Amino acid sequence: MKLVSWNVNGIRACVKKGFLDYFKEVDADIFCLQETKLQEGQIELELEGYHQYWNYALKKGYSGTAIFTKQQPLSVKYGVGDEQEEPEGRIITLEFDTFYMVNVYALNAKRDLSRLDERLEWEDKIRAYLVELDAVKPVVYCGDLNVAHQSRDLKNAKSNVGNSGFTMEEREKMTDLLAAGFLDTFRYFYPDKEGAYTWWSYMAKVRERNIGWRIDYFIVSERLQSHLIDADIHSHILGSDHCPIVLEMNL
Template sequence: MKFISWNIDSLNAALTSDSNRAHMTRDVFETIRKEDPNVIALQETKLPQTGLSKKHKEKLEEFFPEYNYVHVNSSEGARKSYAGCMTLYKKELEVNSNFPFIDAPEPMDLEGRIVTLEFDDFYFTQVYTPNAGNELIRLPLRQVWDQKYADYLSKLDKEKAVIAAGDFNVAHKEIDLAHPDNNHMSAGFTDEEREGFTNLLNRGFIDTFRHINGDVEGKYTWWAQRVKTSKINNSGWRIDYFLVSDRIKEKVKRSDIIDSGDRQDHTPIVMEIEF
C-alpha cells in the first residue's frame, strides 16, 4: 500500500481560491495523483466549522474522483477555520473512521488534529501536532500534548499495528534541519519537544525515513514561507513523518519526500509498505 501525507496549509484556499499559491497547490495535487496512493492524509485544511460547501465537494470530486474522504475541522471553542485534517482513501477500501479526543489541554482537542482509520490489520492515523508558538508560549501545553498523543498511539498499538503520519512540528535531531545551532530555542527544536518525540519513538515506533534512508543529510519537508530564499538555499526542516509500529518496520519498502517544485512551506511525504 502507498500512503501520502501533506500539511497543505489550507485545503480551503486550494479548492476555492484563484491565487498563484492556490494554483501551485493544485499543481502538487497532480504530482500526488501520479503517485496513485491508496491513502492521502492532509493536515491544516483550514475548512470552515460549518463543514464542506458545495464548491468544496465539487472540487474534491474533480481533483480526487477515485477517493472517498473523512475530515475533522475546528469546532466551537477553538479558532474558526483553523487546523483541521482530511484523509482521502481509495473507494474500494473498507475502513472505519474515528476522530479521537486524547484529553489534551484545551482547546487542542477541539482544533481538529487527529483522524484515524481502522483497517483489518492496522490503524492509519494522521496528526497535526500543535506548534509551541511564538516565544514558546504554548510549549508547556505542547509537552502535555506529546504525552497524551504517545499514550493514544500506544493504546492503538496494543490492538493492531499502527501507521502514524503527519506534521509532528518537531525536527528530531540536528541532522533534521539546516541550521541546528541557531534554533535550540526555536519552536520545533527545543530540547523539550525533541525529548517528547524521542519518548514517542521509545514507546515502540520507528521513524521510517531514517529506517530506510539512514543518516542522509539535507532532506527536509518544510521551508519558511516568509524567507523567500529558504527553499532555494535548502534552509529547511524535516518535521513531517511516517512512523510505524516497530514490529512492522521490515514491511516498509519506501519512505521519501516528494518534490513540490517552487511552492514553499510543507512538501508531501510518501511511504510504501507491504501487507
C-alpha cells in the same frame, strides 16, 4: 501500498497551485492532509475512487486534517483516547483490517513558546493513545509533527536550539515515542542523510537554498519494519510551505 502525507497550508489555496495534478499523479492508496484551513462545505473535491474523511477546527481558517482512502475503513475516530470532540481538528484515526492509520497536525508551541506546556501534555496524550492502539494492531502514524528530532533534521541546528520545534523538551518527547516501540521510517532507510527537509520558511530564497526543517513524518509500529519498502520526500512539489512525504509498504 502507497501512503502520502502533506501539510497543504490551506487546501483551497493548494488546489489552485496544482494539488489535484499531484494527487492524480502520485495515486496514493491513502492520502493524508494537515492544516486544511476550512470549514465543512467550503470545498468539494471530486476524488473518484476515494472515501473522504475531514476533521474541521471550530476556529475558521485554522488547523484541520483530512484523509482520502481507496479502501473504506472499519471505523473512523476524531480525537484522542476517550475524547469524542477535537476542537482544533488535529487528528483522525482510521481502522483497517491489519492496522490503524493515524493522521495528525501536531500542536505548535508557538514562537514565544506560550503553548509549550500544552504541547508537551499533547505529546504525552498522543503517545499513550498510540501505545493503546498498538496493543490491538500495528499503527501507521503520520503528519506535521512540528518537531525536528535530530540536528540533521534542520539546516541551522545550532542557531535554533531552544526555538519552537527544536526545544530539548519537544525533541525528548519524540525520543520517548520512538522508545515506546515505534520507528521513524525515513531515518530507518536514510539514517545519516542530511539536507532532507519537508518545510521551508516563505522568506525570500529560503526554499531555493534548501534552508529547511524535517518536521513531517511517517512513524510506524516497529513490528511493521519488515513490511517497509521505501520512504521519500517529494521536495520538488510546490503549492505549500511543506512538501509531501511518501511511504511505501507491503501490507
